[in-house]
Amino acid sequence: xxxxxxxxxxxxxxxxxxxxxxxxYWALKLxxxxxxxxxxFLNRLVRWSxxxxxxxxxxxxxxxxxxxxxxxxxxxxxxxxxxxxxxxxVVWVEWVLxxxxxxxxxxxxxxxxxVGVFGNMxxxxxxxxxxxxAESLGFAPExxxxxxxxxxxxxxxxxPSPKLIVAGSHPCDSSVAAYQGIAHLTGAPVxxxxxxxxxxxxxxxxYEKNMWRLIDFLEKNLHRKMDWDKLKQVVENENRFxxxxxxxxxxxxxxxxxxxxxxxxxxxxxxxxxxGDANATEMARRMYEAVKNRYKKGIGIVKKEKxxxxxxxxxxxxxxxxxxxxxxEFGAVVVKDFxxxxxxxxVDTSSQKTMIHDMARxxxxxxxxxxxxxxxxxxxxxxxxxxxxxxxxxxxxxGHAGCKHGWGVIGIIKDYLKKRGMPSLFMNLDLFDQRxxxxxxxxxxxxxxxxxxxxx
Amino acid sequence: xxxxxDETRMLASSTCNHYLEEAKKQGRKIxxxxxxxxxxxxxxxxxxxxxxxxxxxxDGTKRADAYYSSINCTFVRLCFNKALAGDFEFLDGVVFVxxxxxxxxxxxxxRYAGIAPSFLHxxxxxxxxxxxxxxYFALECxxxxxxxxKHFQVSITDEALQNSITLYNQKRRLLGDIYSMRKNxxxxxxxxxxxxxxxxxxxxxxxxxxxxxxxxxxxxxxRVVSRPEDLRLFIAGGCIEEREHLELIEDCGAVIVxxxxxxxxxxxxxxAQSAGNGLRDIxxxxxxxxxxxxxxxxxxxxxxxxxxxxxxxxxxxVIIEKLKFCDIWGGEIYLYRxxxxxxxxxxxxxxxxxxxxxxxQIKTRVQAFLEKLKNRQATDxxxxxxxxxxxxxx
Numbered sequence: 067x068x069x070x071x072x073x074x075x076x077x078x079x080x081x082x083x084x085x086x087x088x089x090x091y092w093a094l095k096l097x098x099x100x101x102x103x104x105x106x107f108l109n110r111l112v113r114w115s116x117x118x119x120x121x122x123x124x125x126x127x128x129x130x131x132x133x134x135x136x137x138x139x140x141x142x143x144x145x146x147x148x149x150x151x152x153x154x155x156v157v158w159v160e161w162v163l164x165x166x167x168x169x170x171x172x173x174x175x176x177x178x179x180x181v182g183v184f185g186n187m188x189x190x191x192x193x194x195x196x197x198x199x200a201e202s203l204g205f206a207p208e209x210x211x212x213x214x215x216x217x218x219x220x221x222x223x224x225x226p227s228p229k230l231i232v233a234g235s236h237p238c239d240s241s242v243a244a245y246q247g248i249a250h251l252t253g254a255p256v257x258x259x260x261x262x263x264x265x266x267x268x269x270x271x272x273y274e275k276n277m278w279r280l281i282d283f284l285e286k287n288l289h290r291k292m293d294w295d296k297l298k299q300v301v302e303n304e305n306r307f308x309x310x311x312x313x314x315x316x317x318x319x320x321x322x323x324x325x326x327x328x329x330x331x332x333x334x335x336x337x338x339x340x341x342g343d344a345n346a347t348e349m350a351r352r353m354y355e356a357v358k359n360r361y362k363k364g365i366g367i368v369k370k371e372k373x374x375x376x377x378x379x380x381x382x383x384x385x386x387x388x389x390x391x392x393x394x395e396f397g398a399v400v401v402k403d404f405x406x407x408x409x410x411x412x413v414d415t416s417s418q419k420t421m422i423h424d425m426a427r428x429x430x431x432x433x434x435x436x437x438x439x440x441x442x443x444x445x446x447x448x449x450x451x452x453x454x455x456x457x458x459x460x461x462x463x464x465g466h467a468g469c470k471h472g473w474g475v476i477g478i479i480k481d482y483l484k485k486r487g488m489p490s491l492f493m494n495l496d497l498f499d500q501r502x503x504x505x506x507x508x509x510x511x512x513x514x515x516x517x518x519x520x521x522x
Numbered sequence: 523x524x525x526x527x528d529e530t531r532m533l534a535s536s537t538c539n540h541y542l543e544e545a546k547k548q549g550r551k552i553x554x555x556x557x558x559x560x561x562x563x564x565x566x567x568x569x570x571x572x573x574x575x576x577x578x579x580x581d582g583t584k585r586a587d588a589y590y591s592s593i594n595c596t597f598v599r600l601c602f603n604k605a606l607a608g609d610f611e612f613l614d615g616v617v618f619v620x621x622x623x624x625x626x627x628x629x630x631x632x633r634y635a636g637i638a639p640s641f642l643h644x645x646x647x648x649x650x651x652x653x654x655x656x657x658y659f660a661l662e663c664x665x666x667x668x669x670x671x672k673h674f675q676v677s678i679t680d681e682a683l684q685n686s687i688t689l690y691n692q693k694r695r696l697l698g699d700i701y702s703m704r705k706n707x708x709x710x711x712x713x714x715x716x717x718x719x720x721x722x723x724x725x726x727x728x729x730x731x732x733x734x735x736x737x738x739x740x741x742x743x744x745r746v747v748s749r750p751e752d753l754r755l756f757i758a759g760g761c762i763e764e765r766e767h768l769e770l771i772e773d774c775g776a777v778i779v780x781x782x783x784x785x786x787x788x789x790x791x792x793x794a795q796s797a798g799n800g801l802r803d804i805x806x807x808x809x810x811x812x813x814x815x816x817x818x819x820x821x822x823x824x825x826x827x828x829x830x831x832x833x834x835x836x837x838x839x840v841i842i843e844k845l846k847f848c849d850i851w852g853g854e855i856y857l858y859r860x861x862x863x864x865x866x867x868x869x870x871x872x873x874x875x876x877x878x879x880x881x882x883q884i885k886t887r888v889q890a891f892l893e894k895l896k897n898r899q900a901t902d903x904x905x906x907x908x909x910x911x912x913x914x915x916x
Binding site: 099203204205206207208209212213223233235239240242243244245246247249256258260262263264268272275276441442465466468470471473474476477478481506 | 533588589590591593594609620622623626627628629630631633644646648649650652654655657658661716742800816818821837839844846847848849850851853854855856857
């Protein structure tokens, strides 16, 4: 687990150094010339991480909030790594699902796609190497690289082995196909969530029944009962987390935007790894306080906001810092994205039934599930609403090679944006594997797009 | 003189046919559908004709490429291109299924393009096989029933459903009988011919399909198309509708005797129960039938089917294939590679485009595979001779 071990070291270092966020801010700022331009042999182990936390351009108060996210990260990875010693079973939870129920079984939920993001901390080439490993095992090249990274990471022993796996039928065929392969590869029993196509009461009920089946599956395979009080605690933490993040997303409608997309994206990653963790919620609260403070004063995250950008499809994992780069280079602020935007309904924790009932709805409103499990109207309505509410000047579409369902309606999306008069950049790339398009390619495309539209 | 296989060949090579035209004249509606998870009985019980969508007689993907991207599969792009060109104008409705990401998006594109027909229905099929999924499948069946009844102002009665189940079971039984003939040493029908039969019987009224199949069954009696030296193959895959593709494989020195393809076993394996529970009987048959890899956690059952028939059909090797950009069959190929190795079953995995040419490349790969199989047989026989009665299979 060399990659995640290095990540844990860095998270710990970050956690302690961010005790004094102003100091960290200046250290990152002064050292910028050493890492900002490009990845080299010398900065390979720190560049991506430094840039993700703003590279000296995110205000200290935001950095202070990130600190709690770092703690939540390393707690999770350490718990998973030490599972054999502590006797707590590791349960993999696929990245588009949510892990509250696993916590309530005193098991360690683990995000198996983690190396796709944190692998970059050891160099941006790492996720590609892991993808190659999966492909050499026989995983289909067209499968989403996120899931191939799971297979590759397991094969390379970069992630802890699962006792159980929780996977799902959404958002795409890759989940359906590759997780059957992963089940074979790991030998672990898998619970498959089946996402409905529609978003109505029947569909929600069906998903809720899936959740009850998951509880049965876990009870049977972990030989223990669910701790409902623990679930209540986790869900209450999650409710607060969602409230703060939803407020941040709402505040980003203001002109100028009081937050950089770097903030919700970081929080999204925390949600993926350890939703319901007290540190995760504390991070969200601090983020909220920092953004709200700027919002009240009418201060933007960049001094002069020149351009408001809508980002559609998930963030490019090896290039999460693209948001800060766009802010620094062009004064272009991504005010809304596809994956960090929180729209989940709150969960009523008054009874066991209400919790499961509401969590089923909540999970179908998670990013990816929300837009992808049904008809194109799920995409268009969100796009339309965003264009109305966030006053974007343009849209950037990250066309991930694995998202065939998105590519399947690309004509409709293009046409819709054209009718709305929204200048749009459509990029062909892979979100986790820079062999398709590199950092330089992507920066060049964005620059040319801004220039050709007269934005800069 | 033309025989019944010539007729099925003719029916298979055209989008529409005179049986459908005749039925239209009599006022019967025709409903197109995608995927083996769409219950045909529901359409038939409404007095209509279910028609399996196909890409035959296509002229490329030019029009569809304005909607889809180049990383979407050729089957959906070719079909949608035909729809845009008006080739499916004879249809009165289309039922889409969330079979895969590519095909489920056709429901969106079709609506957005605003092309005929006006009845477009998305039928959700669960991705898991269990009691909860069965309840939901039955619910989807009832939604399809209401939708058809409302749009076409018809009534689907329990009696009509029962009658449809009986007819479709009869069709399944006949197909099963014909497939069983391929167990014989002397195979009476090639897979390429069988594919034509399948394409034909999914494009005509079921009553006619039964007549055709009865005739095919009689015609095949005593017929032999295989050569003694032919290797016997199993083929698995999604959408295969080019007869020439299977001919190419068989012309290399093989005969395909069994399959798990959309227009194969998956279409007719397992009958619907006639327990009088109407929609639930139908739901049960379609959810639990020989599965496609879109069904999660059901690989063991799928593969067990191959193992079960391996000896019965005398299968020498397995070909699995996928269309480019198909995640689902891409995943299945991985699993097949692992399991066939474990069970010492020779496997060839192919990737291709539907109507995409590349025959030379495929031929080379198939020839090499068959050669490998023959060498294996030759070696084994040689070992037998050398070892005499002490020979033991490894």
